[in-house]
Amino acid sequence: MSSHAKPALAVIGGSGFYDFFDNEATHVEVETPYGAPSAPIAVGEVQGRPVAFLPRHGKNHEFAPHTLPYQANMWALRSLGVRRIFAPCAVGSLRADWGPGTVAVPDQLVDRTSGRPQTYFDGGGVHVSFADPYCDDLRTATIKSADDVLPMKGAGTMVVVQGPRFSTRAESRWFAGQGWDLVNMTGHPEAVLARELEMCYAAVALVTDLDAGLEEGSGVHAVDVFAEFKRNLVPFKDLIRRSVAAVTETDTCDRCRVHTGVSLPFELP
Numbered sequence: 001m002s003s004h005a006k007p008a009l010a011v012i013g014g015s016g017f018y019d020f021f022d023n024e025a026t027h028v029e030v031e032t033p034y035g036a037p038s039a040p041i042a043v044g045e046v047q048g049r050p051v052a053f054l055p056r057h058g059k060n061h062e063f064a065p066h067t068l069p070y071q072a073n074m075w076a077l078r079s080l081g082v083r084r085i086f087a088p089c090a091v092g093s094l095r096a097d098w099g100p101g102t103v104a105v106p107d108q109l110v111d112r113t114s115g116r117p118q119t120y121f122d123g124g125g126v127h128v129s130f131a132d133p134y135c136d137d138l139r140t141a142t143i144k145s146a147d148d149v150l151p152m153k154g155a156g157t158m159v160v161v162q163g164p165r166f167s168t169r170a171e172s173r174w175f176a177g178q179g180w181d182l183v184n185m186t187g188h189p190e191a192v193l194a195r196e197l198e199m200c201y202a203a204v205a206l207v208t209d210l211d212a213g214l215e216e217g218s219g220v221h222a223v224d225v226f227a228e229f230k231r232n233l234v235p236f237k238d239l240i241r242r243s244v245a246a247v248t249e250t251d252t253c254d255r256c257r258v259h260t261g262v263s264l265p266f267e268l269p
């Protein structure tokens with residue numbers, strides 16, 4: 001297979017995912033109407049199929065959650081032919097029974113970010129359905145790919161905060177009191193921009209810490225979060241690889257299409 005084949009599947013994750021492929025990846029520079037994505041997009045093979053990988057925070061982690069070029073990232077993937085995206089991410093847990101090393105496949109999202117452009121449609125009556133923000137097909141592929149290395153939770157609500165600071169104890173207790181399970185800084189607007197471009201999208205969350213409301217020490221510290229993520233990176237990457245391999249349909253599923261009832265103000269890239 002040519003490494004230039006169009007990737008229908010993509011993974012957006014940490015730079016630790018660069019060795020995700022079975023072969024040497026090709027790096028594709030993409031320009032979009034929204035500027036350049038976080039990094040050139042790597043295209044390689046997973047079990048004989050072309051898969052795109054975008055390091056969310058840039059090659060050397062140069063983008064913070066609130067400065068990420070979310071619009072460019074999703075546009076660039078779509079323009080390469082991507083239709084379905086797994087989005088592994090690090091999360092804090094709002095539940096004592098979901099400790100570090102737990103993997104959760106959320107089914108709901110709460111947006112607590114501010115000031116991030118979260119649409120491609122600044123004019124006209126385009127309102128995408130977002131009641132179910134994540135693709136059920138992709139969620140199922142990951143849930144079925146679980147093994148006994150990382151405990152798996154097959155649903156949950158992820159609240160996305162603006163960051164880059166971590167939550168206060170009061171905020172964290174408030175989130176937990178709402179029945180929300182996980183807290184993260186990058187899951188929005190990634191998910192809704194994928195929906196607007198008619199791409200299936202599923203977040204796969206690796207718990208790195210108990211959030212401040214549960215934690216009894218001096219709070220959440222970045223150094224501990226990065227160390228914990230690294231500790232579970234190999235089995236987490238294996239899970240994502242198995243999830244990618246488990247996806248047989250390479251087009252957008254019917255539920256993740258836009259269905260706005262109006263014509264889109266631009267051609268999808």
Ligand SMILES: [Zn+2]
Pocket residue numbers: 135136137138199200201252253254255256
């Ligand atoms: Zn879908």
